[in-house]
Amino acid sequence: MVPTLIGVVLLVFFLFHFFGGDPAVIIAGQGANAKQVALIQQQLGLDKPWWVQLWIFVKEVVTLNWGRSWATNEEVSHIFATRLPATLTIMVPLTLLQVLLALPLGLGVAYVRGSLTDRAVMITTTVALSISFLVYVIIGQWLFGFELGWFPVQGWSQNTGYNLIRYAPLPVFLAVCVSLAPQTRLYRTFFLDEIGHDYVRTARAKGVSEKSVMLKHVLRNAMIPILTDLGTGLPSIFIGAFLLEVFFSIPGLGREVLLAVNRSDYPVIQAFTVYLAVLTMVVNLLTDIGYKLVDPRVVLK
């Protein structure tokens, strides 16, 4: 974990140091003269050699002190603290619903494999997946928010509970609709892998009820790949969150990063990249511990 984290820090540093524009020019703006730019360079330590700057960067990472945003002068740590709740308000219900719906559906479709239902699900998924996520959100927002008026088109309040019942349902609903088909298809393959095993045949041969075979034997064994998928998917749910937050004007982390990219606000992007890398690694660790919980045969090193 530590070498990877060092690598991420190095990658972010070198990417922005050698390929990004001069931060001083970005901060100073278009009307600045050479003297002002030089002054900012001095302030940021940009006139020092790169290894000194790398050291400054490493200190920022270790002390979690990223300084202030270049665009808004807001403390980067404050940006994270205030934007995270909104992202979680969308992501937590989304992830829970996704898994809780896809699990029984996947199990059901796997059980009737080869049937018309099964084939219909597979074909629908292929076609549905080829349409961009954007299209579903554009149409969904227009239909349910604008035409039918069931939900607010966009917006957010200060109150988490109110957000959850008023502003979160539409984005969560749309995201679940879009991701349900591919998720079901994925879980179907996990279950099918297990159903093909000998222990299932043995269980059936000795007269275990179908319900018991599917729910106790197959489900438990399929939990390992499902857990892996959940673990790898958790950080990348942010991709959906990026777009949802942009569409529905939700003041979350994803929208903040996008704004930062548009404003060349390097500290925010750098901080987000490093934080999310750490999050990914922590999630991977938790997934490994989760394996142990669902499968006692797994030995953690």
Add this chain to the structure above:
Amino acid sequence: MSVVSTSVATAGGEIISSRRSAGVWKQVAKRLRGDALGMASLVVVLAFVLLSLFVALGWVASGWSVESAVPYAPPDFLGPDTSPALKIEQPTGPMLDLSSVDPLAPHYADIDKRAKELATAAKPKLLTLPFGADRSGRDVLLKAIKGSEVSIFVGLAAAVVATALGTFLGALAGFFGGIVGDVLEWFYNVFTAVPGILLIFAFAAVLGRGIGTVVVILGLTGWTSVYRLLRAEYIKHSTREYVLAAQAIGTSRATRMFVHILPNVSHVILVQMSLNVVFFIKAEVILSFLGLGVPIDSVSWGTMLNEAQAELILGKWWQLVAATVFMAVFVTAFSVLTDALRDALDPKLR
């Protein structure tokens, strides 16, 4: 793509000799031809690629940016827009004579003469187009065709870059192992530690905008899946007998890696590359939608969707439908083709 199309073409052109056993690619082509759905999708994909080529050569849709119709001109089958439009009242009465105070008064005759010299005949704006017009009166159908060229080019080019990079690094890591393998493995872990889209954003923040830039960004961030698989394949193949035999007769490492092993793992590369094409096209659409992709003077499916979002509220649905249909047809065909290719290439089924 080129690999597929040539192998199919040669297999179609020759009569397979009955005595000599058919080559791997001939067998693949034969199996692919037996797959009706796969062949249909291949035709669709080739048609799109050909169309993109024609657009690139300027034969088709070169006038996509001409504002030939009135803003939001509806499709032909709907007829012209009859809703009462906002009319600007033309002032009536005689023109005010300013010549006594206007410093330009002595030049009026000259100005009129010059204006006549440079006069352009304003073409009457069309009221409808085959599939409607966008806000500036550009033909949506031509835009979608031009957008296909950009999106497909980005998808294919980025997939080539990512696959080449992933193959090269995977071959190095798998073939040499040891310190080289460890360093590359560390590199891989670093790139996969950051979620893909965030890595793309970080690269976009420093590299800027543009079609070439999008290709570079997607290529540099998308090589990891190819690397993972190719590394495993090279580890497996580097100790196989045919490679050891090649070593025994004194071939160089590079020859063994890229002349002996590479053709034997090319099916993995091909399938992975087609998966990447679909992924990259979707990524390009999202990037362009967010304004991080193709530049403003160009058009892709993503920029069309971006405009469509505001248009839908005004009830102008045609741009959304055009971009969605073009994208859905191509991506579905490509996904089906990828599945068919995988089935045709899968060594387990052989």
